Amino acid sequence: MGGRESRPHIGIFxxxxxGKSSFxxxxxxxxxSIVSDLAGTTTDPVKKSIELTGIGPVVLVDTAGLDDTSALGALRVNSTRRVLPTIDAAILLISENAISETDQALMAAFQSEAIPFLLIHNKxxxxSWHNNAAPIPDKAPVLDFSSVSDQDPWPVLTxxxxxIPDSAFRRQSLxxxxxxxxxxxxxIVPIDLEAPEGRLILPQVQAIRDILDNDAVxxxxxxxxxxxxxxxTGLRPHLVITDSSIFLKADAMIPKDVPLTGFSVMLARFKGDFDAxxxxxxxISDLKDGDRILLLESCSHHTSCDDIGRVKIPRWISQFTGRHLHFEVVAGLDDIPGKITDYALVIQCGGCMVTRRQLINRLRPAHxxxxxxTNYGMAIAYVQGVYNRAVAPFVKREAAAETYL
Structure with a gap:
């Protein structure tokens, strides 16, 4: 569950x-993938969602060659290296029994980033493979493969x-x-200017499916x-999940003894670093005049005049603190401007369109x-005075679980 971006991401290097594209x-x-005899056919990393036999749905990330020394090549190499924090596993292709310094540096980077990887001796x-090349890590299996001889790919897929780490196949419940x-x-789902035409947003759809999967209504x-x-009706829900933008309305209408949380808070527990x-x-209460706040929006979308990240959250936090603050928004997985230490606070969206690894790595420099x-929904709940109620369903659940450990 969790949309296609929650599938395991496999980088091809x-x-x-x-022979990456042929592979x-x-x-x-x-x-x-585009196959060509011309060097540099693959430029920026290209994602492709696909079902791999025996594995299931994954996202393959085809990267540019790392040994391009041209000016454009330097940009391609930089784009390729930026892929590392976003993938769950890697395949490094070599050929002709040669392991270059670039290959060795990449294997070192995999190990540094705790990315499991395979070595495929292509062509x-x-x-055939003979271990007379440069040293390779002991636990890195090397498989012979030919992309042009109709070889059975099953050993590679196995x-x-x-x-692939079990965490990449996250199937636990929201x-x-x-x-x-x-x-x-x-x-509670507002249909306002920010609501997409004719459909619900992903976290709402995820929640519906998760509730049904757990035999609830x-x-x-x-x-x-x-x-x-x-x-x-006089009915009393077991749980109420609201859009974070209407926390105050929901808090007023839902009886206090009925658990209430938000879609973004739900995602914070499911995918983010909830304890952090x-x-x-x-x-938020400690912010001072002139502080810079970084908002990380892990998708790119059309923004409205009342956008939650660019308009509402900055307004609500400024009103709550009474401080003159500077807000910067970074969409997708773009580079963070300047140094992370330039910021007094980082606010991450729910992250419905990225994997858990991508989200955790995104926040790692701040940690x-x-x-x-913090998280969009949790920040909104805090400045609107409903924070304790919004996190209580999950905090109480975790506390109850710990008593039985």
Missing amino acids: GRTNV INAITGQDI SDLA ALKGI VGDLLSYGDMVMM AIVLKEREADVFLKR YLEGTPK EAGIPV
Whole structure:
């Protein structure tokens, strides 16, 4: 679950024209990569979502050759290296029994980033693998492969499945550990300027599916209808999940003894570093005049005049603190401007469009520099005075679980 961006991300690396694109076509059984004799055909990393036999849905990331020494090549190499924090496993292609200094540096980078990897000796129809090249890590398996001889890709796929971390196949539940059979979960979904035309946003769809998967009942309403529904039916939901932008309205309409949280808070527990968010969120009260705040929005979307990250959160935090603050927004996985220590606080979105590894690595510089981090929904709940209530369903659940350890 979690949308296609939650699939394991597999990076394909190697020297220029070592056969990366042909290799991808061979193991997928499809012509999904450009194959050319010209060096540098692959430029920026290219993502392709696909179903790999025996593994399931993954995202293959085809990267540029790392030995391009031209001016444009330097940009390509930089783009390739930026892929490392976003992948769950890697395949490094070599050929002709040669392991270059670039290959060795890349293997060292994999180990530094704790990325499991395979070594594929490609073009084995020309020369089979003999371990007379430069030293390789003891635990890095080397497999002979030929992309042009109709070789069965099954051994490669089996080896690849064996190195992908279990965490990359995250299938644990968003809220299932809070539910029992038949429990009713109410979701309050505003249909406003920010709502996409004709559909729900991904976290809302994920929550509906998760509730159904856990044999509970999902009820989806707009805020006005939610109030009417509760009054007319007299039903008491087991849990209410609201859009963070209407926390105050939801807090007022939902009885205090009914657990209430937000979609973004739900994602914070599911995908982010929840403990770090719990520690960092109250630091909002410590902000001072002139402080810079970094908002990390892990997707790119059309922004409205009342955008949650660019407009509402800066306004609400400024009003809450009474401070003159500077806010900067970085979308997708773009580079963070300047130094992370330039910021007094980092606020991460829910991260529905990125993997857990991508999100955790995105926040790692802040963690290492001691910069407090929080999450869109948790920050909104804090400045609107409903923070304790919004995190309580998950904090109480974790506390209860610890008592049985």
